[in-house]
Amino acid sequence: MHRCLIAVILGVFMGQALFAEPSGSSGSSGPKELRWAADPNSGVPYVFADPKGAIIGFEVDIIHAIAECLGRKAVFIGNNFDCLIPGLRRGLYDVVINGLPLLPTGSPGVLYTDPYFLSYGQLVVRQNETTIQHFDDLENRKIGTYRNWKGGISIKPIEGLELRRYAYEVNAYEDLLHRRIDAVLLDFPESAYYTALIKGLKMVGPPLGNLEYGMVVSDDHPELLEELNAAIKILTQTGVLQGILVSWKLWNPRMEAWLGPYTATEEQTAHYEKTIASQNTDTADDGRVVRYIGFLPILLEAAITTLLISLLSMLLALTLGLFLAIVRVYWARPFSLLASMIIEALRGTPLLIQLYLIFYGLPHLGIKLPPILAGILGLGLNYMAYEAENYRAGLIAIPKGQMEAARALGMSHFQALRHVMIPQAIRIVIPPITNDFISLIKDSSLLSVITIVELTETYTQLANAHYDFLGLGLIFAVLYLLMGLPFVLLARRAERKGGSRVGIRGAKG
Amino acid sequence: MSERPIIHIEDLHKSFDEVEVLHGVSLDVYQGDLVSIIGPSGCGKSTLLRCINCLEILDSGKICVGDVSLSRKSKQVHPNPRFEEHAHQLRSQVGMVFQAFNLFPHKTILENVMLAPQVVKKESEAYAEERAYQVLKKVGLARYSGRYPASLSGGQQQRAAIARALAMTPRVMLYDEPTSSLDPELVQEVLQVMRDLDAEGMTQVVVTHEMSFARDASDYIVYMEGGRIVEIADEDEIFIAPKDERTQRFLKRFR
Numbered sequence A: 001m002h003r004c005l006i007a008v009i010l011g012v013f014m015g016q017a018l019f020a021e022p023s024g025s026s027g028s029s030g031p032k033e034l035r036w037a038a039d040p041n042s043g044v045p046y047v048f049a050d051p052k053g054a055i056i057g058f059e060v061d062i063i064h065a066i067a068e069c070l071g072r073k074a075v076f077i078g079n080n081f082d083c084l085i086p087g088l089r090r091g092l093y094d095v096v097i098n099g100l101p102l103l104p105t106g107s108p109g110v111l112y113t114d115p116y117f118l119s120y121g122q123l124v125v126r127q128n129e130t131t132i133q134h135f136d137d138l139e140n141r142k143i144g145t146y147r148n149w150k151g152g153i154s155i156k157p158i159e160g161l162e163l164r165r166y167a168y169e170v171n172a173y174e175d176l177l178h179r180r181i182d183a184v185l186l187d188f189p190e191s192a193y194y195t196a197l198i199k200g201l202k203m204v205g206p207p208l209g210n211l212e213y214g215m216v217v218s219d220d221h222p223e224l225l226e227e228l229n230a231a232i233k234i235l236t237q238t239g240v241l242q243g244i245l246v247s248w249k250l251w252n253p254r255m256e257a258w259l260g261p262y263t264a265t266e267e268q269t270a271h272y273e274k275t276i277a278s279q280n281t282d283t284a285d286d287g288r289v290v291r292y293i294g295f296l297p298i299l300l301e302a303a304i305t306t307l308l309i310s311l312l313s314m315l316l317a318l319t320l321g322l323f324l325a326i327v328r329v330y331w332a333r334p335f336s337l338l339a340s341m342i343i344e345a346l347r348g349t350p351l352l353i354q355l356y357l358i359f360y361g362l363p364h365l366g367i368k369l370p371p372i373l374a375g376i377l378g379l380g381l382n383y384m385a386y387e388a389e390n391y392r393a394g395l396i397a398i399p400k401g402q403m404e405a406a407r408a409l410g411m412s413h414f415q416a417l418r419h420v421m422i423p424q425a426i427r428i429v430i431p432p433i434t435n436d437f438i439s440l441i442k443d444s445s446l447l448s449v450i451t452i453v454e455l456t457e458t459y460t461q462l463a464n465a466h467y468d469f470l471g472l473g474l475i476f477a478v479l480y481l482l483m484g485l486p487f488v489l490l491a492r493r494a495e496r497k498g499g500s501r502v503g504i505r506g507a508k509g
Numbered sequence B: 001m002s003e004r005p006i007i008h009i010e011d012l013h014k015s016f017d018e019v020e021v022l023h024g025v026s027l028d029v030y031q032g033d034l035v036s037i038i039g040p041s042g043c044g045k046s047t048l049l050r051c052i053n054c055l056e057i058l059d060s061g062k063i064c065v066g067d068v069s070l071s072r073k074s075k076q077v078h079p080n081p082r083f084e085e086h087a088h089q090l091r092s093q094v095g096m097v098f099q100a101f102n103l104f105p106h107k108t109i110l111e112n113v114m115l116a117p118q119v120v121k122k123e124s125e126a127y128a129e130e131r132a133y134q135v136l137k138k139v140g141l142a143r144y145s146g147r148y149p150a151s152l153s154g155g156q157q158q159r160a161a162i163a164r165a166l167a168m169t170p171r172v173m174l175y176d177e178p179t180s181s182l183d184p185e186l187v188q189e190v191l192q193v194m195r196d197l198d199a200e201g202m203t204q205v206v207v208t209h210e211m212s213f214a215r216d217a218s219d220y221i222v223y224m225e226g227g228r229i230v231e232i233a234d235e236d237e238i239f240i241a242p243k244d245e246r247t248q249r250f251l252k253r254f255r
């Protein structure tokens, strides 16, 4: 019964996701696709999830306009910010648009388009702040910015300035509100959005530095660069780009200096107000509940992804781990040595690096795995090492007489393992394996670095976009607990059943 | 005797890590014999039994059980490639009972008895079960077939282990101190099973410290010391008038 269920789940899951690249680049029919990537966590107003989980933002609008211009169909592929360029080089998608400023140093292996947006650093302080009017007032103050903020390089150092780098922009604003820091320095778009969303913050001072956002393509595709540049030109000439920027309230002095004056229509202003309102969870409680209910479909999808990946990885870890343990315990020296080396190598290196290697490294050797498969393989192999050690402990805990009795009855080594040793070892290792499964479920959150949208990734997306870390945090915590719980209960039952037999006096003497 | 021995051991040598434990042991056991092996601790009794059953691989010499024969020139020579195959055939003719019972704790008594016939001999479940009940009845445990080993007394566990070995219909049974880990009041029930088997004509070799059992039940007694067989004698001879002075010294303690 159980086996059937697993087989069905496997079948459905593998058929759908395992062997398809994330793009679904089946597109032989219809217009050619323009696969574009961004970090859906990069925040408002760039690229972010709306309450229904749809990806929106000013860069989304721009890339759609460009795709339309080129007669292509825009297809979104989410990836972790740090992995956007590796993913591009690996051919996961055609173009990255994610607030990437042109760097004076240049970037190896990639090409930047002409700018589609001129930005700059903008200081944000608390509403009641009076002492900070200008960047120069930051002497001996603490300011926050984004971990990878590129604007910092064009800003002159200030004495005693303490710069804190945050993994998520939103947390910087949060700390500003809580007075852990005195100001936040980030790109104008974020500053504009978060001062509108979060009460008690304001922008101060003149534009700082100069950031020209360009799209990025792989240097294998100079022809795409040409097409994109041509499209940007058309968008600026027809006023489409201006319209998009205004509707996201991103029109700024630099843009005006570049493209001339532009006045927003009422419709465009209304669009912005509506977006802000829909992202704001800080309204009345019943509004919040309604919003949470609206999140349910995304939550469920992410939970299923997490659970299925975890189950399949664990299955892989348990089967390969058993084999590895047997080799390590019973096989001749060169094999057992190799097995223990594999185990140590996998246990001794961070899972994150293993995932990077499998997903972004192996393509250099011509092995290109789809994300889900790479994720299952990465998690599975990493946990295989731990499970092998669990099994090994189980196998050597079984009295030597068991193997001898089985052999003396005429069983082959394999038969003895299969009918006598392994069943006993499994009963011994159920508790540590349950433990490991729970931590595997949690470790699966690392898979966001290889474009998989699982539960934690969904949480950060929603929490960032809605500035709601507490409520959503609790909901997601409960989800994780609920996912692990059935397995804990199952293990308890199995333990109780097995424990009474493999008893205190299995073998005397 | 013109009859061929069922166990024939010739100049058996066995060493562990360069230390020789058996220095050329020769022994013949005939169909239906009950042989007791006695001797001081560490003299190689267990090693001898384990060699007969190929749980240890001999260094040199010859071991025959029934029609299967295993021989090896010296430790330097690799056992011949069909050695493992022969060892397997040999094991299937020999039942072994251990001091620690070594029942499979995750299986019921019935499953313990049925496992090897099903796995090794590929007997059908129904047939294996029928046979299992026969041997369990023989050792007086039919009522306990559904219990797990941990819930039985030591004597019952050892009888179950005997039944498990019998289910493979061995031609020879080997026992390595079958009663040594039993409480004294449980010893007799196990020894009684062995006497019953003797009455049925089973060939049995018993390493034991139960001198009264050795004296009363066995056809003859093998006395070992220092990795050699020192004396093989009728139970009366060896207990009343042992020829070898080492045997005399050993047995003095039991008078």
Ligand SMILES: Nc1ncnc2c1ncn2[C@@H]1O[C@H](COP(=O)(O)OP(=O)(O)OP(=O)(O)O)[C@@H](O)[C@H]1O
Residues within 6 Å of the ligand: B016, B017, B021, B040, B041, B042, B043, B044, B045, B046, B047, B048
């Ligand atoms: N696996 C092994 N490795 C190394 N030495 C061993 C091994 N098994 C037995 N020996 C040694 O071989 C010698 C004979 O051991 P064996 O178990 O056959 O003695 P025994 O006559 O059965 O003694 P006891 O009455 O204590 O059971 C002992 O000195 C023992 O230490």
Ligand SMILES: [Mg+2]
Residues within 6 Å of the ligand: B045, B046, B047, B176
């Ligand atoms: Mg012994």
